[in-house]
Amino acid sequence: MTAETTPIPGLTEDGQLLTATIDAVRTAGERVREQFTADARPADLPAIWAALAANDAISNAYLRDALLAARPGAGWVEEELDSSLLPDGEWWVTDPVEGNVNAVHGLPDWAVTATLIRDNRPVLAAVHLPMTGDTYTAVAGGGAFQNGTPLNVSAKSDLRSAYVGTGQAQPGENAETVRRMGESTSAMLTDGFVLRTSVPATLQLTQVAAGRMDVFWQFSEVRSGLVSGALLVAEAGGTITDIQGRPWTLASDDFLAAAPGVHLQAVTTLSAIR
Structure with a gap:
């Protein structure tokens, strides 16, 4: 073809x-x-x-x-x-x-x-x-x-049972981004079930779209690492926003993809990271 x-x-x-x-x-x-x-x-x-x-x-x-x-x-x-x-x-x-x-x-x-x-x-x-x-x-x-x-996202409704993930968007993140990454990781280790930290973002987002993972978030916007996964998750029934729960755009400073049943709980956990 x-x-x-x-x-x-x-x-x-x-x-x-x-x-x-x-x-x-x-x-x-x-x-x-x-x-x-x-x-x-x-x-x-x-x-x-x-x-x-x-x-x-x-x-x-x-x-x-x-x-x-x-x-x-x-x-x-x-x-x-x-x-x-x-x-x-x-x-x-x-x-x-x-x-x-x-x-x-x-x-x-x-x-x-x-x-x-x-x-x-x-x-x-x-x-x-x-x-x-x-x-x-x-x-x-x-x-x-x-x-x-x-593909269909998971049906989980409790963040305490959620398999969550994040990762580093690019080498050389600035100090503020590194701080937020660390604090959010600690928060999700407490509020989620199991945390996966890996690169690249797209491969984690395919797992969210397939229902094998439940939440993915990332600080430091890198367009090419998010757009394909964002569409996959949305079309599989997931919710795509920024970390404050606002509609995500290419201009957003951060990114959150989640199964609908745990999205608001993820927002509550992550939006406290300033």
């Missing part, structure tokens, strides 16, 4: 575009996987940065051309660590290797993501995990899926 795939009868325009997006993230992911080795052991910071850049270049060499061909006229966000609102219209927000730090250390927890943003709202997303072969997809109003199987 390629960007020139013959249209499938009955699919919406975004549904047709999704087939090309899936092909793009799978192909880019396979090209990175061919270079992956579980024996990777970068020796120092320059080696880490060089390995990160090499993986991104391999993925982007295919991903960018494929997605721009699939949606002529859509813009392309160059910097994956950007935040804040985009100009109106359509934009591709991608992470060529989401969880790249894992990949360059020989860990399998990484993905390739592509999300179409329309007037600052995610409307289509594909997330491919090359090491497992799983592909998560969502189109606004059309549900969320793992390998074609519908």
Whole structure:
């Protein structure tokens, strides 16, 4: 399947575009996987940065051309660590290797993501995990899926039974963000059941969408790490807000995704962190 795939009868325009997006993230992911080795052991910071850049270049060499061909006229966000609102219209927000730090250390927890943003709202997303072969997809109003199987968030109603998670958005977080991360982690260790701390955010959000986890929150907005997972969770029936419980946007300073039955309890716990 390629960007020139013959249209499938009955699919919406975004549904047709999704087939090309899936092909793009799978192909880019396979090209990175061919270079992956579980024996990777970068020796120092320059080696880490060089390995990160090499993986991104391999993925982007295919991903960018494929997605721009699939949606002529859509813009392309160059910097994956950007935040804040985009100009109106359509934009591709991608992470060529989401969880790249894992990949360059020989860990399998990484993905390739592509999300179409329309007037600052995610409307289509594909997330491919090359090491497992799983592909998560969502189109606004059309549900969320793992390998074609519908996803639903959990039915839990008590935060004390919730499997909760958070993570570091990027290297070099400022002191205020680090403080909030620490305080929120302590609070959730008390109020939740079990806490998971890992990167990348997208992989935790796929678990919330699938009902295997119940809450994910993050300080320090990084757009590319949240938009695909936000759409997946929302389309699986979850609630997406900021930590104060206000509607989340690309300009929000923080992020919360939760099963509806525990969302307000999570807000109560996290909103106390100032």
